[in-house]
Amino acid sequence: MLVAINEPEMTSAPAASLPGWKRALDLLCCAAAFPLLVVLTAFAALLMRLTSPGPIFFRQERVGFRGRRFKIYKFRTMHAGSDTKGHQQYFAQLMQTNTPMQKLDSRGDSRLIPGAWLLRSTGLDELPQILNVWQGDMSIVGPRPCIPYEYENYSEEQKRRCESHPGLTGLWQVSGKNRTTFAAMIRLDCDYAHKRSLLLDLRIILLTPVALFIQVGDVVRGRRRHAVAHASTNLKVGIGATLPERLARSET
Numbered sequence: 001m002l003v004a005i006n007e008p009e010m011t012s013a014p015a016a017s018l019p020g021w022k023r024a025l026d027l028l029c030c031a032a033a034f035p036l037l038v039v040l041t042a043f044a045a046l047l048m049r050l051t052s053p054g055p056i057f058f059r060q061e062r063v064g065f066r067g068r069r070f071k072i073y074k075f076r077t078m079h080a081g082s083d084t085k086g087h088q089q090y091f092a093q094l095m096q097t098n099t100p101m102q103k104l105d106s107r108g109d110s111r112l113i114p115g116a117w118l119l120r121s122t123g124l125d126e127l128p129q130i131l132n133v134w135q136g137d138m139s140i141v142g143p144r145p146c147i148p149y150e151y152e153n154y155s156e157e158q159k160r161r162c163e164s165h166p167g168l169t170g171l172w173q174v175s176g177k178n179r180t181t182f183a184a185m186i187r188l189d190c191d192y193a194h195k196r197s198l199l200l201d202l203r204i205i206l207l208t209p210v211a212l213f214i215q216v217g218d219v220v221r222g223r224r225r226h227a228v229a230h231a232s233t234n235l236k237v238g239i240g241a242t243l244p245e246r247l248a249r250s251e252t
Helices: 020-051 085-096 116-122 124-135 158-163 182-195 198-251
Strands: 057-063 069-075 139-141 167-169
Touching (some): 020 124, 116 124, 124 167, 139 198, 158 182, 167 198
């Protein structure tokens, strides 16, 4: 069961707490990714205008380096005012079971804006976080920043994953991500926090496109299975509703 949390004072992780080589790599990657961010912002603005009125960007409180809070930036991919209780329940289930951490997107989440599943499965909805990297709250490589209610339900051992700055990609993401369990995510993130190096970061960055390609395939297959199951359920309901009427007509 998830526990209630108290709102802490918002803090930020200074870039000075990052190793020099890591900060230099972050700034280089930010400069390279900025043109893509501009193009995607224009695309996202058009998508919002056509499908879902509301802001282009989504800001949410996350937990970063050593428990510090900060606001994360993302492209908005859900309808404004969407309920998040489903995610809290799903997270509680993942913590207590040994099931793979599948994205809710692959189950046909009705909260998503049409077409937004593609942004999410490719990770492009996270690209605005290069602003968080530039500010020093995040790094290019590191554990994904968790939501406060997730962090407050971590054990002290699990909180060790926050011993490094959160990142856009990381060891967990290139090691199976949605095919792995919650326990595996914690283990991989803790391993990275204690073994990070320039060579490891470069290896993770190079493996990220492959990991994203696999993730897109998993989401597409998951959405297809969900659509087939949904259609099958509707068919059974339809047959069940009309059968008594057919029997009644055959008796007259």
